[in-house]
Amino acid sequence: MDPAPNRPKGNPTLAAALKTLKRLQEKHHGVVEASDLRNDGQRALLLDTGFLKPVMKGWYICSSPSEGDGDSTAWYASFWAFVSGYLGKRFGKRYCxxxxxxxxxxxxxxxxxxxxxxxxxxxxxxxxxxxxxxxxxxxxxxxxxxxxxxxxxxxxxxxxxxxxxxxxxxxxxxxxxxxxxxxxxxxxxxxxxxxxxxxxxxxxxxxxxxxxxxxxxxxxxxxxxxxxxxKFRIKLKLVNPFELAEPTISPSKERSPYVLRLRSMWAGWRQDVIDVFPPAPGLQNRTADYLAQVDERYVADAYNSLSIEGYRVTDALIERVARGDWNPDGDPAHDKTRDALAARGYYQAFQAVKESIAKVLAKDNAGAVARRDHHDWHAELFGPSATAGIVEASQLAGYRRGPIFIRNSMHTPLPSDAILDALEALWELIEAESEACVRAVLGHHLFVFIHPYYDGNGRLGRFLMNTLLASGGYPWTVIRMSRRDAYMQALEAASVKGRIGPLAQFIAQEMAEWAPTREGKSDKA
Structure with missing residues (x-):
């Protein structure tokens, strides 16, 4: 008699197909041509289970079973790899x-x-x-x-x-x-x-x-x-091709395009933020009252993380499929445990951020505080999940070491080898900035733009935003779930279209919803 009659049976056929897909994704960066996957049965199975998604006739990309038909994440994540693979197969190197x-x-x-x-x-x-x-x-x-x-x-x-x-x-x-x-x-x-x-x-x-x-x-x-x-007797007619009023990058020896981009964004956007934000209230020696208002905000739910790791077939996934404990529709018990641990992590991280804000209220430089403390926020956010084995402990030790993608966004976060230089530049910009609203809005956006961690970048970005808002006496601001779409559109406008105004306006509007009343409490508390 089977001692565990309800135990799910393994799927060796899918496991074998995933092994083939894993080999191809490592070789071709997640892009698969039909001739690379000659086994029609495996290709059909991977398409049916959602591990492959068609791009055009004879071409596919690796995908996640959780993605719906209208989800663009896998495509945007694979775009350049697909263009490279397609052109390479068709022309070799005879193109540019x-x-x-x-x-x-x-x-x-x-x-x-x-x-x-x-x-x-x-x-x-x-x-x-x-x-x-x-x-x-x-x-x-x-x-x-x-x-x-x-x-x-x-x-x-x-x-x-x-x-x-x-x-x-x-x-x-x-x-x-x-x-x-x-x-x-x-x-x-x-x-x-x-x-x-x-x-x-x-x-x-x-x-x-x-x-x-x-x-x-x-x-x-x-x-x-x-x-x-x-020297050739040619006098050049100088015509400035820029339509900018002023350059956004000062002459320097910096050659990293990612650092130069951050500096350009900051210089080009700071006035747009100042134009839509109310003047900073100032700290006014009210540390106790301010921290009490921060405590009130805890009852508001933080956003779920808006980022996902680029989908990859792993050896661990193949083993789970082979054993039969992988469920394409998710595991309710596992999800419940994960959510409970995430809630505990959020509480612990919130307390750590509150300690950082206390330093800011004591007149420490807000950028320097964030530079020192953001690793602690991340460790607290995922500490319970790491202890339970849901998150690898190594992910708490530093920044990501691979690619990551934002769901349905046309923006691709910086490559992992650019993170350290980019963050160093970001902390320098925050520390040198004189306006608290600029520190908060641009610090939040550019942190999420970089996406330095595998997970939690959205939550950490909002923790950073509120720490920097505190430096000007602005209230702790919760981004409401009911306005998630508007928030995402504002982030996308900044990352993809180069327009920071919508995000600055959005944060200013949300901040107004959480402004303290004359009695000292927020209407939303």
């Missing part, structure tokens, strides 16, 4: 992205584009329609495929210097942040001259770039370009 797309990759742009343009050595012109209104435009022009290509994210692209010379004036208007970052990565104008002096058609580009260097406060580089052309 156009100069504008090349610059977007070089400058660490984190947004999935609507269309990517690729130039090939041979072949015909075609437009490849892809999921969620994205596409790939391919056309042949051997003269526009440089001999000296470089590889970024597995794609053949123009080097930065050549791409800047060839990018049209519209690039500086439509993508000013990327244009500034690209210029900042050029150490000396001599990097541009081999391309600029290659033909008469580059004279206009030379004048454009000389003017651009003037605009970003690098007159020596502008003069170098002008002198190079003057």
């Amino acid at each position: 992205l156009n100069p504008e797309a090349s610059l977007m990759l070089h400058t660490g742009n984190t947004t999935v584009p609507r269309q990517v343009t690729c130039v090939t050595v041979d072949g015909g012109t075609s437009k490849v329609d892809l999921p969620f209104d994205t596409s790939l435009l391919v056309y042949p022009d051997g003269k526009r495929v440089p001999a000296a290509r470089v590889e970024v994210r597995g794609l053949q692209v123009w080097p930065v210097a050549e791409a800047l010379c060839l990018a049209g004036p519209s690039f500086f208007v439509n993508n000013p942040r990327e244009a500034e970052i690209a210029l900042a990565t050029i150490r000396h104008a001599s990097e541009l001259l081999p391309t600029l002096l290659a033909g008469d058609k580059m004279v206009t580009a030379a004048g454009r770039l000389a003017a651009a260097f003037e605009f970003v406060k690098r007159p020596d580089e502008s003069a170098h370009i002008q002198k190079a052309f003057a």
Whole structure:
């Protein structure tokens, strides 16, 4: 007699298919072509269970069984890997992205584009329609495929210097942040001259770039370009291609595109925040009252984490499928335990944040406090789950060491090797900022933009926001679940469209809902 008749039976067929998929995802970064998965039965099973999702005829991406048909997360997470895999299979290395797309990759742009343009050595012109209104435009022009290509994210692209010379004036208007970052990565104008002096058609580009260097406060580089052309009796007409009032990146020796991007965002956005926020109330020596109001806020639920780890087939998952204790619809008992542990972790983290706020109210620099204490918040947030074995203890030791993706967002968080430099830059910006509202709004957004941890980035970002709000005497502000969609749209507008105004307005509106009354208590308490 079977001693455990109700025990679920294993699924060796699915386990075998997952082993094949795991091998392919490691080799092709989650992108699968039909010829790579020759076993029709395994392919059908993986599609049926949701571990594979079709992109176009003969092409698939790894997915999660929990994703619905309208969920774009797997596609946005796999976008560049798919473009790389598709172009590599079709053209080998006989192609190059156009100069504008090349610059977007070089400058660490984190947004999935609507269309990517690729130039090939041979072949015909075609437009490849892809999921969620994205596409790939391919056309042949051997003269526009440089001999000296470089590889970024597995794609053949123009080097930065050549791409800047060839990018049209519209690039500086439509993508000013990327244009500034690209210029900042050029150490000396001599990097541009081999391309600029290659033909008469580059004279206009030379004048454009000389003017651009003037605009970003690098007159020596502008003069170098002008002198190079003057030797050939050519006087350049300088036309500034930027439509910005002021540059957002100061001249420096920094070359990380991600650090440069954060600095540009901060400088370009801070006035937008100041314009929509009320003046800071100030601390006014009321530490006890302020901390009492913080305690009142605990009864409000914090947001669930808005981030998910990029879906991967793991050995542990394969073993669970083989044993029969994996449920594609989830495990209610497991979910209940997980939720209880998360609630305990949130309570512990809240107490740790309150201690940090007490330091801020004692006039410690809020950015320095957050720099020192944010690891403690994260450890408390996931400590109970780690103790129970639901979260790996190693995840409490530091920042993530792999990719992560935000559900249904066209923004891809920074690569793991950029996290330390980016966070260092963020803490420096927060510490140096004079306006509390700017510290709070931009600190919150850019922390989530970086997404330094595997999980909990949203909750930690809001803890950071409230710690920084406290530095100006603003009240602890809860982002209400009823306004989740508006919150997500505001974050997306900042990350993808470069507009911080909607998020600043949203936080100011939510803060007004939690402002203390004359009696000292919030209407929402």
